[in-house]
Amino acid sequence: GEERGAEVVRGMTEEERVAAAQRDKLRVERRKELERDMRKDNMRGAMRKGKLDRDGERDISEKIALGMHVGSAKLTGDEVYDSRLFNQGGGVEAGFGGEDEYNVYNKALFDKGTGSSIYRPRGDVGVGGLDEDGGADAEAQYKKIANADKFRPDRGFAGADYHGGGQARDKPVQFEREG
Known part of the structure; x- marks a missing residue:
């Protein structure tokens, strides 16, 4: 390949040699640029955010929805569960009550204050x-x-008249037979 390249250079005019040298120079610069871009991309790949970085940047609502949010400190053992769920007076050891009782609820679902905030009767009853x-x-x-x-x-x-509600009847409805 070198001999043929040298033969081509020998048979060229001075202008053609200068143009070929410029093209070779541009090719070398372009190859260096591509290699530099490739190295940058590889470096970015190594520095890409891992799963922990992504999880750290999540919004608090996303963390709660995904079940990831546990507060500021990591919980272990019994701390993971709400302590109010344990050590209650009711349960298996408290007994189930009589066979004929159907009291499955031991207290109201809502406190009186909470229930009244959910439903309030309208105040515009003027009649x-x-x-x-x-x-x-x-x-x-x-x-x-x-x-x-x-x-x-x-x-x-x-074919219908509106009389403000139904008409009162004193006997059953009578139907007429056709034909």
């Missing part, structure tokens, strides 16, 4: 008063809802 429990009177609420316009049709049906 009736309050019953003995302090809630709105059911009859008054029903009348208010039943007489509301939002439950009436905008247009009547063909």
Whole structure:
């Protein structure tokens, strides 16, 4: 290969030799650039973030959703579980009660304060008063809802008259037989 390259160089003019030298110089520079880029990529690969780095950068909500968040300190042994789950008065040693009892709950699901924050009756019951429990009177609420316009049709049906509710009957419905 060297002899042939030398023969080519001997048969060239001065301009062709200069152009070939410039092309060779560009090829060498380009190869060096590619090698440098390849070394950089390899170095980045070695410095890539590992699993621990990625886990460390996760948002707290992601950690909780993935079950990774345990607080600021690592827990071991019995600390992993909530201590309120243990040493309770109820359970197997407390007995199950009588055979005819169906009391599976020993206390309310919500405290009184918590339950009242979940459901609050509406305060705009203006028709009736309050019953003995302090809630709105059911009859008054029903009348208010039943007489509301939002439950009436905008247009009547063909062949039907709307009389504000059903008509009272004093005998059963009579059907007519055709034909």
